[in-house]
Amino acid sequence: MLRILCLSWALALALAYPLGHGDSKFNHTGSNWHHMGSHPSSSDPELGQRCGEEGFDAITLDENGAMLFFQGDLVWKGFHQAAEPINASWPEIQGPIDAALRIHHLDHPDIHDNVYLFQGQRLWAYTNGKLKPNYPRQIEDEFKRVPRDLDAAVECHSKECADETLLFFKGSTILAYDLKTKQVKQRNWPAVANCSAAVRWQERYYCFQGVRFLRFDPVTGHVPPNYPRDARDYFMRCPGRGHGHEARRNATLQAILDPCSGYPFRAFSSDDAGRIYAFREGHYFRVDSARDGWHAWPLSHTWKELEGEVDAAFSWENKLYLIQGSQVSIYLAEQGYRRVEGYPRPVQEELGVSGADATFTCPHSKDLYVIQDNHLHHVDLTQSPRRPDSPILIPHDRVDSALCTNKGLFLFYGADVYHYTDVAQLCAAKAPAPTQNVTTTFLKCPMAPKSTGVHGGPKRPPH
Template sequence: MKFFTRTLLLCLALGLAYADPVPQHDTAADDGALPDRCKGIEFDAITPDEKGNTFFFKDGHLWKGFHGPAQLSNESFKELDDLHHIGHVDAAFRMHDEENKDDHDHIYFFLDDKVFSYYNHSLEEGYPKDIAEDFPGVPTHLDAAVECPKGECMANSVLFFKGDDVHIYDIATKTVKTKMWPLPTCTAAFRWLEHYYCFHGHNFTRFHPVTGEVTAGYPKDARNYFMKCSDFGHGGDGKIPKCSEVKLDAITTDDSGKTYFFSGTMYMRLDTHRDGLHGFPITRAWQEVTNGVNAVFSYADKIYLIKDDQVYIYKSGAHYTLIAGYPKSLMEELGVEGHVDAAFVCPNEHTVHVIQGNRMRTVDLTATPRVVGTDVPLPLSDIDASLCGDDGVKVFKGSQYFRYDSPMILAMGRIAVEPQPITSAMMGCQD
C-alpha cells in the first residue's frame, strides 16, 4: 500500500485501456550493423533481472528494456562469451524462490548443456555448471524457460520448453513432470504481471501456466506490444489525468500480499511495481464479474467481490477460482442488503467492515448464519473504497483519502479527519 499513492495515476494513464502490455518507448535504432527487432526478430530468450529490467536476447546481442538499440550480450554478461565461446542464449529466467534467499532473483542462462547463474550482473561462484547438476531431469539444448511462482503454479516452478514438450520443474522437490501443450514451438518465454507469453517468430501467444491453454485471439505480433515500431502498435496515448479526477471503486490486499485496485471494468496489481504496472480487464482474473465492482475485500485465502446485490467469492490457488454455488445475494452471504460502497478486513481478523452511505456495519465471517454485529454512523459519507493494513484504515473519497489508526477510531469519530489530497508528487498526476 505504501507505494499506492505513487502509482495509481501511472496505472490509470498507461493501463486502463489495454488488455496486453503496451510499454511506451522509443523506436529501436538501426545503424546498419545491429539487429533491429522492428524487422521481426525471433528472440532466443527473454528475462527480467533482479531490478525488474527486461532483457531480450538474439544471437550475440541483447536489448535492455522495451526501447533502445541492440547491444552486444557480452557487454552485460561477459562470461557467457568468455567462458563458453557461444554467441547465443538458449533460454533464460529469473528465479522465484523466496524460501531460498541464496537463489531468489538470480538470473539463470542456459547454453547447450551448461547453466550460468548471475546476480547483479555478476557470475556466481562455481558457474557454469552442467544443467543436470543444478536442474536434474531437465534436458539440454533448451528452447525457452520461464519462472512460475506458487499461487500461479501449484508450487514454485520453472517451465522449460523443448520442441513440443514442456518440462515442469518443481524447485523444492527437484522433480520434473513432462507435458505436451497446444502451443507453438516457443523460442522464448516471458512472465509479465502474472501473465505468460510464448514467443515464436515475431509473434507471441498468451497461455495458462498450469493447463497450457491458449487464450483466444492469439498469436499477436510482438511489435505491437513489446516495443514501439513505425507502422506498428495499437495506439492509445494515455493522458495523465488531473489529481482532482482520481477515483477508484475498490482496493484490497490478499493473504499472499497481492494488492489490487479496481476502477471501472479494469483492475491492476500494485505490488508488481518492480516489473511494471498495467491495467487488465477484471474478467481476465475473475471472469464472471463482467461490469465492474462496488466493493472488494480479502479473507482466509479468498477474495470477495461485491457487485450490486451479489457476492462473488473466489478461492486463491494457482489462479482465482469461483467457489461453487456463487454468486449469492448480499443478504444470504453477509446478512446485509442495499448498496455497498466499500468493505475491508484488517490483517489477522475475521470481521468485515461494510460501509453503506454514512454507516459502517460489522459482520463476523466465522459465524453462521451471518448477521450484522455493530451498526455505527461515520463522520463522512460517499466513500469510494477502503483498505485496512498495518498502518491503519484508509478510506478513499474521490481525489482524497482519510487515514484512521483503527476501525474503532473510524467508527467513534464524529468529525472527519483532515483529508489528504492526492498530489502530483505522490502519484504523478497533474495538479
C-alpha cells in the same frame, strides 16, 4: 455494537497476528513497467527490432524485478530504457542467447534471485549482476537430461506448482525439472509448444511464439480462451499499438489504463497472500507488484467470468468477494481464482446490505465494514444469516473505495486518499483525516496529476 467494536479495535490490532499481508509495499522503487506514457517516435532506430514480427529470443525478470527482453545482441530493460548490448551488463556473453530465467527460491539462498542465461550447450549464472564462480558450465552438468540449444525457460514457483520446478522448452518438447529431486518429466502440452521465450509475471505464465503470446497453466498446460494475442499490444511500447491503443486518441481511456493518472479507483482489495488489487472501469492493477511493475488488465484476465465494473471488493478466508451493483461473486484465491458454484448472488442475501460504496476487511479479521454515503456498517462474516449492526456516522460524505492493510485504513475519493491508523480512529474522527494525493503518497508515482474533476478526479456515479 459497532461503537463497541470501534472503541476496542485499536487494542485488538495490537494483540493480533502480525499482519501477514506481506510487505504490501506502497514504496514503488522498482521498475514502473507499464506501457502508458510517451510512445517512441516512428523514427526510433530500435523500432524495427523491438516492434517487428520476429519477437524476442528470451524474456525474464532480473533480481530486482526489472523485465529483460533479449533480441540478437541487444537487451531492453523494462519499457522505458533504450536497448543496450548484452555484453554491457554481462560482459562474458556475446549475443544472441537462447533462453533466460530467474530462480526466486527463498529456501535456497545459494540460488535465490540468480539469473541464468542459456546459449548453445552452456549456461551462465549471475547473482547481484556478477558472474558466479565456476561459470559458464555445460547445461547437462547443471540440469541433468536438459538438452542444449533451448528455445525458452521459466521457473514455476512452489505455490503454483506442487514443487519448485523449472520448465524448459525446445520445439514441441517441454520438460519439467524438479529443483529438489533433480527429476525430469516430459509434458504433453501441444498448445504450449514452440515457445521462443517464456516468463512468469504476477503469478501468471506466458509463452511467446514470435510476436504472439499465450497464457498457460504451468501444471496442466491449459490455455484460456482468446489466446494467442499480439505482444506489441501488451508487453512493449510501439506506435499506434497497445492494450487499448485508442488511448492515444481517448483521454478518458488513457486515464483509466494509467495508474498514475489520478482517475478514481472504484474498489481495492487485499488478501492474506499479500496481493493488493485496484479496480477501475473494467480493469485491474496489482498494487503490491513493486518489483514486477504496473500493468492494466481486463477483469477476465484473472476472473474469467467477470465483466463490467467492480463497485466494491473485500477478502476473507482465502476468498475474494467482488460486488457489481446488486450482485456479488465469490472466487477461491487458492485455486487460481475459480468462481464458487452458484454465484453471483444478490448482495442482500449474502451480506444483508442493499449495496455498498466501499467495503473492506482488515488482515485476518472476520469483520466486514460497509460504507454507504456517510455511514459505516459492521457485518460479522461468521454469522448466518449475516446482518449489519446499527450504522455509525463517519466524517466523509462519500468515498469511492477503501482498503485496510498492515499499514492502516485508507479511504479513497477521486484523486485523494485519507489515512487512518485503524477503524477506531475513523469512528472517533470528527473531521476527515488530512488529504493526501493517491498517486504520489499511496502509489508513489513521480508527480501528482492535474485535477480531472471533483477531488482531483471524476465523481463516481451513484449505485
